[in-house]
Amino acid sequence: MTASSSPSPYWVSTDDWHTAGEPFRIVSDLPSDCTTTGSTVRERRQNIVNVPDHPLDALRRALCQEPRGHADMYGGFIVPPDDDQAAFGVLFWHKDGFSTACGHGTIALGYWAIATGRVKLPDGGSGSVDVVIDVPSGRVTAQMTVQQGAIIHADFLNVPSYQLANQITLNIPSVARDITLDLSWGGAVYAFADAGLFGLQVEEKNHDHFVALGREIKATLGERARHDDLELYGVCFYTNLSDDDEAFTSRNVVVFADGQIDRSPCGSGTAARVALLYAQNRLGEGSSKVLKHHSIINTAFRASIHRSYIESRSEFPACIPQVRGTANLMGQNRFYIDQSDPTFPGFVFR
Numbered sequence: 001m002t003a004s005s006s007p008s009p010y011w012v013s014t015d016d017w018h019t020a021g022e023p024f025r026i027v028s029d030l031p032s033d034c035t036t037t038g039s040t041v042r043e044r045r046q047n048i049v050n051v052p053d054h055p056l057d058a059l060r061r062a063l064c065q066e067p068r069g070h071a072d073m074y075g076g077f078i079v080p081p082d083d084d085q086a087a088f089g090v091l092f093w094h095k096d097g098f099s100t101a102c103g104h105g106t107i108a109l110g111y112w113a114i115a116t117g118r119v120k121l122p123d124g125g126s127g128s129v130d131v132v133i134d135v136p137s138g139r140v141t142a143q144m145t146v147q148q149g150a151i152i153h154a155d156f157l158n159v160p161s162y163q164l165a166n167q168i169t170l171n172i173p174s175v176a177r178d179i180t181l182d183l184s185w186g187g188a189v190y191a192f193a194d195a196g197l198f199g200l201q202v203e204e205k206n207h208d209h210f211v212a213l214g215r216e217i218k219a220t221l222g223e224r225a226r227h228d229d230l231e232l233y234g235v236c237f238y239t240n241l242s243d244d245d246e247a248f249t250s251r252n253v254v255v256f257a258d259g260q261i262d263r264s265p266c267g268s269g270t271a272a273r274v275a276l277l278y279a280q281n282r283l284g285e286g287s288s289k290v291l292k293h294h295s296i297i298n299t300a301f302r303a304s305i306h307r308s309y310i311e312s313r314s315e316f317p318a319c320i321p322q323v324r325g326t327a328n329l330m331g332q333n334r335f336y337i338d339q340s341d342p343t344f345p346g347f348v349f350r
């Protein structure tokens with residue numbers, strides 16, 4: 001990449017992927033003045049969040065928001081791993097800030113790591129290879145299945161995931177009545193609500209309704225959704241389609257951050273849903289039954305319980321979820337970042 005110190009204008013290069021329709025813009029070479037401090041990726045994220053006007057926050061906005069991005073853009077900055085057991089670290093970002101978890105990004109990074117040669121193909125070009133990545137919520141893996149040099153799919157192995165709360169009652173002003181929802185952890189806090197409670201199905205034409213409801217639910221839940229130092233990240237609205245011995249099938253849409261809408265089935269949200277279904281005995285360890293999780297644009301992840309996990313802090317059973325998906329390269333960009341641009345660092349309408 002070619003970059004020099006701001007405030008002089010500089011160029012920054014990105015690799016732009018999407019996972020099941022959700023964008024993931026990867027920046028592997030950060031400008032020289034955009035350093036992060038901390039001995040772990042979690043600390044690096046925290047330091048950026050704590051420092052007003054951090055240069056990396058300005059770069060996030062410049063690459064994520066308009067005119068170079070849009071209100072539903074997503075990406076990540078590659079940073080050093082916590083130790084040499086991981087290939088690299090990543091700081092995930094969206095239009096409002098830096099998130100702790102991102103399954104669709106982890107899947108895209110697995111593809112990217114192989115495509116760029118950062119992680120070598122298995123011997124003979126077929127088999128499985130792990131891309132181990134440090135993220136703010138912990139260490140995750142993109143387990144890549146490769147056949148004759150071509151990637152078939154990635155399995156995102158998440159941090160331990162578990163239900164946080166059961167059937168919380170909330171009064172939602174816009175529907176003028178009480179609804180109930182569950183909370184679950186998948187590296188970030190998610191609320192789960194049946195879209196039918198709002199008279200809706202998960203369909204593209206309803207996306208504006210979900211954005212408004214997601215914001216309303218987040219505001220109404222407030223501190224009740226707090227887990228450690230994190231507040232609610234996303235609301236998952238679902239329409240369940242079927243449940244048999246082979247699969248629990250559901251279509252969902254996650255509205256995260258401040259009204260941002262996930263085009264994919266949401267990797268960390270899917271992991272949190274697996275934990276919820278595990279607690280409800282609808283998915284089990286060692287069973288061949290899977291969660292078929294469709295997105296609002298009808299792309300899909302296939303998820304299951306990789307293994308159970310002992311989590312002493314949770315009254316609900318914990319597990320390491322496994323979320324399978326694919327990613328595609330869209331292109332590469334070389335952006336010019338100029339602080340004298342009247343739109344710097346960026347803007348969004350939502």
Ligand SMILES: O=C(O)[C@H]1NCC[C@@H]1O
Binds near residue numbers: 022102103268
């Ligand atoms: O797949 C995921 O986990 C992410 N997608 C957008 C919101 C989440 O961070």
